[in-house]
Amino acid sequence: MELLVEWWDLLVTAILRGGIYALMAVGLSLVFGVMNIANFAYGELYMLGAYFAYFAFTVLNFGPIPAMIFAAMMTFIVGSILEKVFFYPLRQRAKKQWLMNSFLVTLGISIILQNSAKLFWGSTYYGITQYWGGRIRGISSMSISMDRGVGFLIAVIAITALILFLSKTRTGRAIRAVSQDEIGAGLVGIDLNFIHTLTFSLSAMLAGIAGACLLSINPAYPTMGIQPLYKSWFVLILCGMGNVGGSIIGGLLVGLLETITYSYFSGGWQDVISLTIIIMILLFKPNGLFGNTGVKSAVE
Amino acid sequence: METETKNINKATENWTKRLNKIGLSPLGMGLLVVVALIPMVITDEFILRLLISALMFAGLAMAFDFTAGFINIVNFGFAAFMGMGAYTSGLLVVKLGWSPLMTIPLGGFMAAILGFGLGLLTLRLGGIFASCMTWFVALAMMSTTGNLVDLTQGYAGITIPLLFESVTNWPYYYIILVMVFVIYILLVCITRSHIGLAFRAIGQDLEAAASSGVDATYYKVMNFTVSCALAGFLGAFYAHFIGILTPTLMHTSHTVEIMAIAYIGGRGTIWGSFAAAMVMIPAMEFMKDLLEFRMILYGVMMILVMIYYPKGLAGLWEKLIHLFSPKSEDTQGMPNGAGNKIMKRI
Numbered sequence: 001m002e003l004l005v006e007w008w009d010l011l012v013t014a015i016l017r018g019g020i021y022a023l024m025a026v027g028l029s030l031v032f033g034v035m036n037i038a039n040f041a042y043g044e045l046y047m048l049g050a051y052f053a054y055f056a057f058t059v060l061n062f063g064p065i066p067a068m069i070f071a072a073m074m075t076f077i078v079g080s081i082l083e084k085v086f087f088y089p090l091r092q093r094a095k096k097q098w099l100m101n102s103f104l105v106t107l108g109i110s111i112i113l114q115n116s117a118k119l120f121w122g123s124t125y126y127g128i129t130q131y132w133g134g135r136i137r138g139i140s141s142m143s144i145s146m147d148r149g150v151g152f153l154i155a156v157i158a159i160t161a162l163i164l165f166l167s168k169t170r171t172g173r174a175i176r177a178v179s180q181d182e183i184g185a186g187l188v189g190i191d192l193n194f195i196h197t198l199t200f201s202l203s204a205m206l207a208g209i210a211g212a213c214l215l216s217i218n219p220a221y222p223t224m225g226i227q228p229l230y231k232s233w234f235v236l237i238l239c240g241m242g243n244v245g246g247s248i249i250g251g252l253l254v255g256l257l258e259t260i261t262y263s264y265f266s267g268g269w270q271d272v273i274s275l276t277i278i279i280m281i282l283l284f285k286p287n288g289l290f291g292n293t294g295v296k297s298a299v300e
Numbered sequence: 301m302e303t304e305t306k307n308i309n310k311a312t313e314n315w316t317k318r319l320n321k322i323g324l325s326p327l328g329m330g331l332l333v334v335v336a337l338i339p340m341v342i343t344d345e346f347i348l349r350l351l352i353s354a355l356m357f358a359g360l361a362m363a364f365d366f367t368a369g370f371i372n373i374v375n376f377g378f379a380a381f382m383g384m385g386a387y388t389s390g391l392l393v394v395k396l397g398w399s400p401l402m403t404i405p406l407g408g409f410m411a412a413i414l415g416f417g418l419g420l421l422t423l424r425l426g427g428i429f430a431s432c433m434t435w436f437v438a439l440a441m442m443s444t445t446g447n448l449v450d451l452t453q454g455y456a457g458i459t460i461p462l463l464f465e466s467v468t469n470w471p472y473y474y475i476i477l478v479m480v481f482v483i484y485i486l487l488v489c490i491t492r493s494h495i496g497l498a499f500r501a502i503g504q505d506l507e508a509a510a511s512s513g514v515d516a517t518y519y520k521v522m523n524f525t526v527s528c529a530l531a532g533f534l535g536a537f538y539a540h541f542i543g544i545l546t547p548t549l550m551h552t553s554h555t556v557e558i559m560a561i562a563y564i565g566g567r568g569t570i571w572g573s574f575a576a577a578m579v580m581i582p583a584m585e586f587m588k589d590l591l592e593f594r595m596i597l598y599g600v601m602m603i604l605v606m607i608y609y610p611k612g613l614a615g616l617w618e619k620l621i622h623l624f625s626p627k628s629e630d631t632q633g634m635p636n637g638a639g640n641k642i643m644k645r646i
Contacts, residue, residue, distance in 0.1 A: 038428050090607045097610070099428065100372065104563060105606045107556060111599030119592040226552065230439060237432050268447045275440035282433060286425050 016148050018255025019155040020210050025235035025247035027206030034179040034199045040106040043225025044113035045204045049075050049211025050220035054126045064131035071212035072205050079204025083197045117222040127219025151213035339470040348469040350585050358577035359480040361562040362570050363530035366487050369568030371523050372503035376431040377438025383550035385411045385532025386539035390460040400463050404536040411532020412525050419524035424517045446547040463540040487570050560602045566614025576613050
């Protein structure tokens with residue numbers, strides 16, 4: 001019975017953790033699938049989300065939910081500016097080397113955003129103690145902080161909204177069409193520039209929401225982006241790139257993997273173990289866990 | 301009289317050609333002499349140290365360009381290979397008391413083994429996949445190094461004996477100069493041989509190269525191993541020059557820095573990375589007061605190069621040479637002339 005309770009606790013923690021990973025990975029996957037950009041600046045968008053939420057919550061005295069909405073809107077705007085300023089001119093020029101060039105541009109963006117954050121806000125932690133106080137009690141002795149629970153709920157809502165948007169609305173279907181065949185989509189009259197900007201902004205928004213949700217757990221800091229970035233890349237590579245549905249399962253899997261390693265291994269070894277496991281999986285299944293279901297796989 | 305001058309002309313021409321073969325032009329030779337004489341003129345130890353680190357970055361950026369610019373694979377864990385060399389050499393000296401002169405090449409060797417293994421496993425797959433895998437491995441190596449406290453003293457850092465006991469820096473300067481010079485010659489020789497041709501073919505169009513009988517995996521792994529070995533080699537030198545090692549040496553930000561230099565210098569040229577490092581590292585140091593602004597400048601430069609001028613500084617220089625002497629299409633000017641020739645032959 002005790003073992004069962006322990007497993008239950010693990011599972012709950014894993015799902016809570018994995019929800020946010022899934023949210024991040026979906027955004028990364030969307031941009032990769034539609035625009036073919038391996039976005040390395042994604043962690044910085046997450047960081048911006050955290051900063052915006054912090055300022056909305058403490059300086060502007062917004063409530064928790066308005067603060068998150070504010071962060072989402074701001075990162076959406078930042079995303080559209082980034083796309084218009086950097087990727088639009090690049091798309092006009094780069095033809096064959098697009099994948100590598102765009103990847104390197106995102107690297108440049110990541111350097112710029114990170115150091116701008118340092119410049120404006122300094123290398124201090126901006127954190128809040130809690131959005132909502134209190135804890136949620138489950139069937140076991142373990143209790144979950146309210147923030148984690150609500151954060152997970154918001155992740156679920158955001159992902160559901162995105163999936164509904166992609167499958168039900170005209171614009172969403174246009175995005176999917178572009179991801180399947182860009183030239184064909186252009187031929188039937190889809191405004192490619194608009195779709196690209198929208199996709200990038202949406203993906204930035206998802207990162208921003210993730211950053212805002214976790215503000216009370218991870219305080220805003222200029223270099224905070226690297227951890228969520230590589231975790232989203234885990235998920236993406238694990239589940240085939242550009243596979244939005246797979247990213248959800250992948251996010252939960254990575255959450256589970258991490259929770260297990262975190263509870264059974266001590267000290268700083270957790271990262272090593274989970275990295276090693278993921279490297280092993282990738283070596284034996286380089287196409288990702290779901291084979292060829294992704295729009296694009298790692299194997300070009 | 302006339303025949304004599306002709307003979308001399310011919311002799312110099314022959315020499316120029318021979319030098320060109322290993323990637324040196326008269327201009328390059330002249331610069332080399334100037335660089336070699338610097339420690340005699342400049343006695344400021346700070347500037348000398350700065351030049352040493354510029355040379356080291358030049359070597360690293362060249363090794364990076366060797367994979368990124370030729371086979372079009374971004375080694376996103378480059379700093380980890382450097383760290384591998386640095387820790388191998390440093391720990392052998394500290395724990396076993398070996399001589400640094402022996403352990404520095406060993407550091408390169410260990411990095412080469414790691415690079416070979418990783419390359420064998422990942423390089424048969426696509427570019428982004430290989431980048432991510434090298435990145436993950438680098439992250440794993442960084443945390444492992446940080447956690448093996450008994451061996452490496454973790455994030456507190458381990459003190460490594462220096463190469464020389466004297467406080468002056470000129471011996472280091474000459475050692476790194478020779479190292480970088482040898483690396484440059486080696487890389488240029490490889491890229492101008494038929495192996496280099498295969499590299500370029502793979503980098504430009506993998507499928508076309510494979511279908512015309514180039515064993516892509518073989519050449520990719522070879523290239524990757526050489527690049528990693530050089531990174532480890534330079535990293536080992538770094539360990540004995542700086543005297544303290546922390547796992548942050550392997551951090552992604554160092555890879556990004558090297559990558560930025562290599563790409564701003566111009567991909568696929570080798571000497572472009574060298575020139576960019578020699579210009580940018582001192583420039584960045586002198587702009588130290590600007591703090592974050594210089595890093596932002598780095599990012600902006602990188603983006604501008606990527607969007608508007610993918611050929612980088614090397615491409616710019618070649619354009620200049622072209623403007624001033626129309627007949628420089630041959631192998632005159634900068635060493636890349638020969639590279640162009642090969643390209644034309646394709």
